[in-house]
Every structure is written in structure tokens, then in C-alpha cells.
Amino acid sequence: MAGEFDFISWIRTQQPSSALVPLAAGDDLAIVNWPADLMLVGVDQVLDGVHFDSARHGPRDIGRKAMNRNLSDCAAMACVPVAAVASVALPRDRGIDYAKQLYLGLRSAADAFDCQIIGGDTGSWDGRLVVTVTILGRADGIEPVRRSGAKVGDTVHVTGPLGGSILGRHMNFTPRIQWARQLARELPITAMIDLSDGLSRDLGHIARASGVGAVIDAAAVPVHEDAIELRRDGISPLDHALHDGEDYELLFTAAPNHSTMLQIGRIIEEPGLWLQQPDATRIPLDPGGWEHTL
Numbered sequence: 001m002a003g004e005f006d007f008i009s010w011i012r013t014q015q016p017s018s019a020l021v022p023l024a025a026g027d028d029l030a031i032v033n034w035p036a037d038l039m040l041v042g043v044d045q046v047l048d049g050v051h052f053d054s055a056r057h058g059p060r061d062i063g064r065k066a067m068n069r070n071l072s073d074c075a076a077m078a079c080v081p082v083a084a085v086a087s088v089a090l091p092r093d094r095g096i097d098y099a100k101q102l103y104l105g106l107r108s109a110a111d112a113f114d115c116q117i118i119g120g121d122t123g124s125w126d127g128r129l130v131v132t133v134t135i136l137g138r139a140d141g142i143e144p145v146r147r148s149g150a151k152v153g154d155t156v157h158v159t160g161p162l163g164g165s166i167l168g169r170h171m172n173f174t175p176r177i178q179w180a181r182q183l184a185r186e187l188p189i190t191a192m193i194d195l196s197d198g199l200s201r202d203l204g205h206i207a208r209a210s211g212v213g214a215v216i217d218a219a220a221v222p223v224h225e226d227a228i229e230l231r232r233d234g235i236s237p238l239d240h241a242l243h244d245g246e247d248y249e250l251l252f253t254a255a256p257n258h259s260t261m262l263q264i265g266r267i268i269e270e271p272g273l274w275l276q277q278p279d280a281t282r283i284p285l286d287p288g289g290w291e292h293t294l
């Protein structure tokens, strides 16, 4: 990238050191004073043409999404994001201003949760834009919520309406970190995941990890107005809500009779996922194909 040294100098001015991070960018590695606590680590990559379309989505939106996907994983485990590092593979025709806008997008998402970007790397190539973020989180007094704790009889809940995120919400969403922390603190949550792959797939992740099955009540699934708007594509709003990806709401299970959050189903002993229809018959709920058509 032309002006790479200018870019690195600019990045340094953007990264104040703190008690937690005595040395951010500027040396071979950042230094972090990690508190005596569990560290939770994850990485997530967004690809041009798969997770965003650089012809339509601006660099700030792309950077924000890349960071928010990682922050949403922090929500899924009810941890606190502390620091992140970002790596960008930049198409050769994108210059330093584009890279700065990407960084500012990453930064705007991270700042909302006091998460510091403590390092990164940028390289130019002949391929398309790729942004990869690694996140470091801490438990901070709450036992991380796994996918594997759902028990027979637990209730199944979501934090908001689902479906149709492709109309724009997949680029701009709020990671449910505060909500996750509050739920985990106040309720006997047994398993949790953020809805990135779609309800039918992500519930399958919980069911398999927990060695249980689940039945979803079709009439209880909250359908987003975007899913209703998408009806014109011939897929019902309910199917959009069940199978679309990237809602970034939380899906969780709780011990019976505890959560008043939107209940959409319950955990059963019989393996597999089932959809209970309004006439009380049950049909298999197969994971729908999560496909972006950007």
C-alpha cells in the first residue's frame, strides 16, 4: 500500500496506551497487563462477496461489521471484550484513506464497549478485501456460558425478532453484550449462542453440544418486519426467521419457569430439531441453507 509508513504512524496516534495496555502499536508485539481472570479468545474473518459487498458497502460499515461479529461472540459467552487485533488484506487499488476508514469503522464498534484495538497488520494484494479480527475477552465475574449446558425441560428463548437481515441489519447491529451479562447474572441460563448462522443451524449447535433435542413453536417465533418485506422472494416470513443468518440476537436456554424473555420452544430428550405447527403436529426442522445473496 502506498503510504504504508504514514498509515502506521497515523495508527500509532490513534492508540493511546493505558494501564491495561502499556504498549499498543509501535513494537513487534503489544503488551497487555492481563488481570487474573479467564481469557476468552476468538477470531472471525469477513470476506468481500460473502459477508459484505465492497461495491455497495463503505469501509466504515465493513470495519464496524468485522468488529461487531467478534463482539457478538463475546455476548454469546457473556464475557467482556477487552482488546482486539485486526488484520486487513487490502486490494491494491485501495489507498491509505480507505484503510483509515476501515480502521475507524473497527474502532467505532470497539469503542462502544471500551475494547481497545492493540495491534494489527495491513497488506496489499491482487485479491479482494478481507478483514480478520481476533478478540480477547475476560469473564469478569460471570462464568462463561457454553453451548453444551442445555437440559431436558429447559425453555428456549431469543432476544429479538428474526429474519431478513440481508436488507441491511447484517451490516449494522448492536452486539448484545450488556443483555447477555444481565441474563447470565440474573437467570439460570444453561446454554447460549449468538444467531449468526440462523436459528435452525445455531439451535442445532446447542442441541448437538448438549446431547439433547429441541422443539420450536412456530407460532412463537418472532418474525422481523424485514422478513415480511422479503416475502416477495417466495419464501415465507417464518422460513426467513427460522433459517436466515446474521440476526446477531442471542439464542439461549434456561432452567424451566425462570425467563420471561421471548420463549420460542423447549429442550426435549429426543434428538434433533422439531417445529411444532399451529395444529400441534410436529415436523422436522432441518437447518436451512445460509446463503448470502449480496
Ligand SMILES: [Mg+2]
Residues within 6 Å of the ligand: 072, 073, 076, 193, 194, 196
Ligand atoms: Mg458465534
